[in-house]
Amino acid sequence: MALFASTDCFLPSHQTQLASRHHHGHDVVDSRSTILHLHRAPQGARSLSFSFSGQGCQPHIALERKDRLSVVQTAAVRQLIGSVTRTQGLRFAVVVARFNEIVTKQLLEGALGAFKNYAVQDEDIDVVWVPGSFEIGVVAERLGKSCKYHAILCIGAVIRGDTSHYDAVANSAASGVLSAGINSGVPCIFGVLTCENMEQALNRAGGKSGNKGAETALTAIEMASLFEHHLKQ
Ligand SMILES: Nc1c(NC[C@H](O)[C@H](O)[C@H](O)CO)[nH]c(=O)[nH]c1=O
Ligand SMILES: CC(=O)[C@@H](O)COP(=O)(O)O
Numbered sequence: 001m002a003l004f005a006s007t008d009c010f011l012p013s014h015q016t017q018l019a020s021r022h023h024h025g026h027d028v029v030d031s032r033s034t035i036l037h038l039h040r041a042p043q044g045a046r047s048l049s050f051s052f053s054g055q056g057c058q059p060h061i062a063l064e065r066k067d068r069l070s071v072v073q074t075a076a077v078r079q080l081i082g083s084v085t086r087t088q089g090l091r092f093a094v095v096v097a098r099f100n101e102i103v104t105k106q107l108l109e110g111a112l113g114a115f116k117n118y119a120v121q122d123e124d125i126d127v128v129w130v131p132g133s134f135e136i137g138v139v140a141e142r143l144g145k146s147c148k149y150h151a152i153l154c155i156g157a158v159i160r161g162d163t164s165h166y167d168a169v170a171n172s173a174a175s176g177v178l179s180a181g182i183n184s185g186v187p188c189i190f191g192v193l194t195c196e197n198m199e200q201a202l203n204r205a206g207g208k209s210g211n212k213g214a215e216t217a218l219t220a221i222e223m224a225s226l227f228e229h230h231l232k233q
Contacts, residue, residue, distance in 0.1 A: 082226030084118055090150045090224045091124045093143045097156035097192075099132035103201045107155045107191060110211030118221055133158050133192050134169050137176015144184025150224035152180065153216055156192035157201050170194040187223035191216035 092115065096108050108127065115125055126149075130139050133156030140152045154177045160166040173192045181188035191213055195201040203209040 080226065080230040082222035082224065083229065084218055084221045084225070086225050086229060087118050087120045087221055089124075090120060090221065090228060091148060092120065092126075092151055092153060092220055092224065093140075093149045094125065094127045094153045094155060095136050095139050095143065096127060096129050097131070097133045097136060098129055100157035100159055100198075100201065103157035103159075103193065103198075103205045104155055106202075106205035107157070107193070107211065107213030110206055110213030110215075111153055111155065111191065111217040113211075114214040114217035115221070118218070120221065132156070132169065133173040134176070136173055136192065137180050140177055140180035140188045141184050144180055144186035144188060147186075149186060150228050151187040151189060151220040152184075153189045153191055153220040154180075155213055155216070157205070158192060158194045159198055159201055160196050166194075187220065187227060189216050189220045189223065 094108065094111055096104050098104065112125070112127075116122075126143075128139055128143065130136055136154045136156055140154050143149060143152050154173075156173055158166060158170040158173060170192075173194075174190060177188050177190045177192070193201050193204055193212060195204070204212045
């Protein structure tokens with residue numbers, strides 16, 4: 001029986017016996033309850049056949065055209081995740097708000113420390129200062145669209161005052177960063193604190209609640225890696 005799989009299919013070696021199962025164009029469950037998703041391949045598609053040696057699958061191209069029904073078999077669910085350790089060649093921009101600078105400087109320091117710890121080179125990081133968190137989104141979008149960076153980390157600190165100004169700035173910062181990512185196609189990471197008071201903010205900028213700048217730098221690395229290593233178009 002011939003089996004056909006797409007080029008990006010992979011089978012862990014412990015599932016090699018799945019390859020010898022019969023199929024009828026439907027999901028089937030093998031004796032160990034592994035679901036095989038079987039799909040009709042496009043008519044006349046050139047197919048790949050796989051041989052199994054117990055060491056994983058070795059694809060080799062079947063030379064004949066298959067005009068009858070063939071299937072694409074996926075015996076393992078592929079899971080894609082960015083790696084924080086594969087940082088070579090990844091470039092980052094950090095957009096930092098000057099407002100509440102006593103906090104944002106600490107967040108930036110945390111972020112730069114995390115980049116360093118994960119082997120991101122200084123020359124692969126650009127830091128761009130803006131007046132306040134409200135201004136972050138438009139700058140992040142411009143940087144994203146420049147195609148120079150794999151991720152943009154956005155840092156700010158919005159601290160509640162007496163009026164509703166806080167809500168406007170905090171919400172605008174969040175939606176600005178979100179839009180920047182969606183519109184540019186480059187991950188834009190939200191490292192903007194939204195706090196009730198200065199104490200809360202300082203606690204999150206290297207105080208007793210850690211440093212959100214460092215945490216969000218890791219998010220930036222993971223997302224940059226996900227896009228670069230798995231989702232590249
Ligand atoms: N109140 C905070 C601001 N306000 C300033 C705005 O972000 C903006 O710069 C101004 O409205 C001009 O457009 N910014 C923060 O980052 N944090 C605040 O708590
Ligand atoms: C959002 C703020 O922290 C501040 O600039 C506005 O304060 P207020 O609401 O007291 O005018």
